[in-house]
Amino acid sequence: MQKGNIGVTTENIFPIIKKFLYSDHEIFLREIVSNAVDATQKLKTLSSMGEYKGELGDLTVRVSLNNDTITISDRGIGLTAEEIEKYINQIAFSGASDFLEKYKNDANAIIGHFGLGFYSSFMVSKKVEIVTKSYKEGAQAIKWSCDGSPEYTLTNADKEDRGTDIILYIDDDCKEFLDTTRISSLLNKYCSFLPVPVSFGKKKEWKDGKQIETSEDNIINETNPLWTQKPNELKDEDYKSFYSKLYPMSDEPLFWIHLNVDYPFNLTGILYFPKVKSNIDLNKNKIQLYCNQVYVTDSVEGVVPDFLTLLHGVIDSPDIPLNVSRSYLQSDSNVKKISSHISKKVSDRLQSIFKNDRKQFEEKWNDLKLFINYGMLTQEDFYEKAQKFALLGDTDGKYYTFEEYKTLIAENQTDKEGNLIYLYANHKDEQYSYIEAAVNKGYNVLLMDGQLDVALVSTLEQKFEKARFTRVDSDIVDHLIIKEDKDAHVLEVSKQEALTTAFKSQLPNINKVEFNVMAQSMGENASPVVITQSEYMRRMKEMANIQAGMSFYGEMPDMFNLILNTDHKLLKSVLEDEVKECGALINPIEKEIEGISILRKEIQDKQKNKKDEDIPVSEKDELKSLDDKWDDLKNKKESIFSDYASRNKIIRQLIDLALLQNNMLKGESLSNFVKRSIELI
Known part of the structure; x- marks a missing residue:
């Protein structure tokens, strides 16, 4: 019998293994089974080279449970006493303390750095025994035993067959590894495709309403995956x-x-x-x-x-x-x-x-595109290859390569600056009316409804020469692709103000949504009221949802334009009625505002080149008084328009129709719209 100390440069390796490797203790089984497979593979290699002349026989690696032990057995090359001394008793562990402190939370780093595959068994064992016999002729079987201290014993043993049995005496705090189901799941996880058969117990079959064990080995792996x-x-x-x-x-x-x-x-x-x-x-x-x-x-x-x-x-x-x-x-x-x-x-x-x-x-494009888009966004060399097969799909379900699509839209979708405008929608149903308006104009509209399409739009704008992507609901259809400067019919300022103030007063309060109301000439056949959203702000907000560091945009309210079509007969009718209803009240206020504006300008002109301290207090007070009167009169005027608008069901109906078209009419507002629609019918 031989006794000795394992060659390590720390007093006790085992508490360190248990302490630092505890979080990954399940890997012990993979390590021991893998070692058994390696030993078996080495024997097969020696046999194929003619260096081992004996019969290979059954080379199955066997894992078994027995009360408080797990045994992993193989019929591989086995170990001699000298090999035990070389491979088990000497551990390259110099400089361990600093390394262990640095990597104390990473079991794998420690095991890998120091070659501790076998020693991972001590994470779960209070004692480990190796009973082994080398394949070499005349070899003596030996037994190595260690109880988790640096001391070990090495004795001769009785073992007829070549190979190695590793017997793990499981620690009290690791009893989970004596559970058949637990060991089975670990073998399935780590050992399903090992190149040598691995057996765990016997196969079971149903007989007379219960499971019984057969004599056939339960092989858990596929050796030729x-x-x-x-x-x-x-x-x-x-x-x-x-x-x-x-x-x-x-x-x-x-x-x-x-x-x-x-x-x-x-x-x-x-x-x-x-x-x-x-x-x-x-x-x-x-x-x-x-x-x-x-x-x-x-x-x-x-x-x-x-x-x-x-x-x-x-x-x-x-x-x-x-x-x-x-x-x-x-x-x-x-x-x-x-x-x-x-x-x-x-x-x-x-x-x-x-x-x-x-x-x-x-x-299969819709299933593939997320993966391909992700590649194009994150890897430059993949983009270079993918641009030849990546597709753009339009709202008609047709697909084009980047080059094909550029050719398709070049003639009709180039603006006056020579930019190619790629129109797109990201929801075919919700943006239907905008898509329809663009298609009626002869434009093609892409459907970009994928998870990464928002990010891809920005990338493609950088990659494509003189190109811009514009969502179909970002402006009225005539402004999506401006091909020439036009002299649009502009409503006089006082009428614009009357119309926009009336409509603005009837807009519902929607959480984190703001509207900018404006009047534009859009043609008699266009919708009376259209809601659009700035391409830039919307894109920034969408990017904030998928890109770190842009949360500022995500917190901002959604900004929409409510555009009133001054050419539409309904808007003309509303304006005509508003002027008629409110004229008697508004005209004297307008005259008063005009008089105040003249007085304000006279005082401001006098103060133009003066420093603040040189302006008499009386002048400052007079100007402030005029400003207050101006604000008061403006509020009165807005109140008259708002009062009129509250009685005009057409105004609220037009607003609600525009909101409904954009999926923004909900709750009480939607209910009121339905009631009002019935009344109007």
């Missing part, structure tokens, strides 16, 4: 079936890419395009990263570009620099090359589908 097979030997159904195994509750994928790279790095895998329409974050972290078929993580940022984290599937590469625990991914130039290669493969595949079957590509 789809990504390790040759693409030309696989059918579409194979890919779909594998996808449903990975994501049991998901819809069928749109497309997939089978990766198989052996230079300048090794990389295999299958990436699936899922049906993604919204909720980007909810769809992230679905790509599973493996290292030689050992599950590592589903946080693949760094290995794939950010926009590709929307894809689902599997990536497997022994060349991605992972630590011994296979969890701590380190960024280096190799990872960047892999990331770039995956991005290229994805864009090439999309280009190929678009080129070979455009009809199918267009049919």
